[in-house]
Amino acid sequence: MSEKRIYCDHSATTPLHEEVLNEMLPFFRTNFGNASSVYKEGRESRKAVELARDRVANAIGAEPNEIYFTSSGTESDNWVLRGISTKKGKHIITSSIEHPAVLETCKDLEKKGYEVTYLPVDEDGLVSPQEVKDAIRDDTILVSIMFANNEIGTIQPIAEIGEVCKNMGVPFHTDAVQAVGNVPINVKEMNMDFLSMSAHKFYGPKGVGALYVRKGLRLANFLTGGHQERGRRASTENVPGIVGLGKAIEIATNDIGNKAEYLRKMRDRAIERIEKEIPYVKLNGHREKRLPGHVNFSFRYIEGESILLMLDLNGVAASSGSACSSGSLDPSHVLLAIGLSHEVAHGSLRLTFGRENTLEEIDYVVDKLKEIVERLRFMSPLYEGVEKEV
């Protein structure tokens, strides 16, 4: 067994970038001041927070005063869904493949008298802008559609959905947690009113996120208390985290085209080899409209958690949409929403590559995967008939 680890789960989280860590470090001990304090220590922290805000705004084509720092992507999503004005009604439109941060919040809001439309997706996981348009009613207060899906990597026609919402006069929120740092984003050109992001998905620290709120739009405060974030989000600023978020997004969006190209090479190599060398597989998610480092396959006749465990024993970290890897009874709601049977959904594997991976590593992972799939299929009663036909 190899000692070296190959990390292929960048959609779950990413390692902190060295330069990000270096920018953060002074703010733990040397410049530890509270950003709200008037003295020098406080002013240093304030300056750092505002520089981070500029960097975030710059990365997504927003104004600095449209950016609010939060504790996570989940908090940003909650803030929008729970804070949007209900003057016009209580109808929200979302998709059936959202992250639980949106889906579970919508379910909670339903218990509180909201009505939620969960739009279906096609077999590639795409939401139709026309269906968004058709679902909008007089009492619709928000459309919330994720930019790119965490499980299958599909990138939505987000600018078109944004245009539909703009034309219909309905605020549009996108959970862009998986997209920021992977896909170029411009909130103005894409007609976004709210956008959620999370630093640890693009080589920033955990425990810090941001929400873009288009100028002129208001959300009810989610956290009440002090007057931080211009009175909109109470709680002492997580200065090191915010500094890290700012630096991470600056690095991730600088030369984003070439970075994505590097990931795409690894992704396409993995997809090509798996499809060519392993029988009875299905690529999940859209073939072209997908995140640059994102691979998701279903392997017929075997179960995802066993694949993960075997990969782990061979030094590879990956992820699965099988029920067994989550502890729930059902496999991933995303895989079921794109029409997979329970059996095929149980056999899914997600590999998400990042900046520190290499093509050689991808080849090693696929080589191991071939052996593992063969081994698990030999063990599977579902493969018995198939094996004899071959």
Place this chain on the structure above:
Amino acid sequence: MMYSEKVIDHFSNPRNVGEIPDADGVGEVGNAKCGDIMKMYLKIVDDVIIDVKFRTFGCGAAVATSSIATEMILGKTVDEALQLTNKAVADALGGLPPVKMHCSLLAEEAVKAAILDYKKRRGLFIDDSLAVCEGCCDACYHKQDDEEVHEE
């Protein structure tokens, strides 16, 4: 979630994988929808299990419980094998995470199902307790609110 070393051992190096073409009893429990299927083959001579093989579709715990269950019933009489409980299977593996306890049930059920099949083939008396469940083991297990089930 943490697996014990014993689970990882039985998962990465499972004992008695395969099938017995001229088995005297074959049992299959679980279904693909649940994410677990266990199929067990028994060779029985003079009421003693002289060979056992399994095939499992499922998670690491499902493979490990199948593997250790085959070791636990090999060389035993049919009646002794019927005494195998899910708790004994889990204990032999050094314990299972709570969300995986149902996998040990699946192993107990697979042994029972194979013995039921053997008794049917031989026209032997079949006790009511041998009824094999067709639902999802985890559904059953979670319904019992994580208490030990199949334990009188």
